[in-house]
Amino acid sequence: MSLASGSSGNCYYIGCEAYGILIDAGIAARTIKKRLKEVGIGMETIRAVFITHDHTDHIKSVSALGEQLHIPIYSTALVHEGINRNHCITEKLSSSVRILEKGTVLQLGEFRIEAFEVPHDGSDNVGYCIQADGKVFSFLTDLGEITPTAAAFIRKANYLILEANYDEEMLRMGRYPQYLKERIDGPNGHLSNRATAGFLAEHITDTLRQVWLCHLSHDNNHPELACKTVETKLLERGIRVGKEVQLCALKRSVPSELYEFE
Numbered sequence: 001m002s003l004a005s006g007s008s009g010n011c012y013y014i015g016c017e018a019y020g021i022l023i024d025a026g027i028a029a030r031t032i033k034k035r036l037k038e039v040g041i042g043m044e045t046i047r048a049v050f051i052t053h054d055h056t057d058h059i060k061s062v063s064a065l066g067e068q069l070h071i072p073i074y075s076t077a078l079v080h081e082g083i084n085r086n087h088c089i090t091e092k093l094s095s096s097v098r099i100l101e102k103g104t105v106l107q108l109g110e111f112r113i114e115a116f117e118v119p120h121d122g123s124d125n126v127g128y129c130i131q132a133d134g135k136v137f138s139f140l141t142d143l144g145e146i147t148p149t150a151a152a153f154i155r156k157a158n159y160l161i162l163e164a165n166y167d168e169e170m171l172r173m174g175r176y177p178q179y180l181k182e183r184i185d186g187p188n189g190h191l192s193n194r195a196t197a198g199f200l201a202e203h204i205t206d207t208l209r210q211v212w213l214c215h216l217s218h219d220n221n222h223p224e225l226a227c228k229t230v231e232t233k234l235l236e237r238g239i240r241v242g243k244e245v246q247l248c249a250l251k252r253s254v255p256s257e258l259y260e261f262e
Helices: 029-037 062-068 077-085 148-156 168-173 178-185 193-203 223-236
Strands: 002-004 011-015 020-023 046-050 073-075 097-099 105-108 111-117 126-132 135-140 159-163 210-214 246-249
Touching (some): 073 077, 077 097, 111 148, 126 148, 159 193, 193 223, 223 246
Parallel strands (some): 020 046, 135 159
Antiparallel strands (some): 011 020
């Protein structure tokens, strides 16, 4: 379930019947609690939070979750250092800090979780690959390009959350200052609809069942445009959305449905 996906805040839930984890915590803790409660999930079932990088829209409530609710906060050492330097973190993380290394698998209950490098301009930046019950879930947000490492984890996935942040023409013609346009479009910025669509069309596997497009820009994208760009490119390869693969664009501030995997 996506609780929020965009530059105003990011938070995602993955769980089994008895417990679950969060990826990123960029919205208020009370909002996380409320949105989970609406689908029958209590905060006491959250075993850990996994952080992708130290930008505010991914870490806003880590102090409340980690230091007040005593939920372990996992990320690399550099991300943890960046979190504690961030001006939005008034209560620094200490007892809740858990360090993980890229490329090392962490077993948490039935989840096998591996962090891997992605290119972005945080202090350090990771995607996550989560395996459970024979299913592989890859999660990649905030990356400027799809590197060979990122590509390998995308190809492994049965279920994929992948960034489609902006439409190139909307960004070029939009109101952002030039330096910000260049940051977004750079190799340590964000993925465009076209880049995401092109990669998926070239590298999609028969084992990929569902793609969720995440972290769409409010100013430089629309959910319908992001989906159409990907759908059109896939169709050029003879891959029909709704038949061979499912596709959905996650909303910025509205939670998604709770998807149940068979």
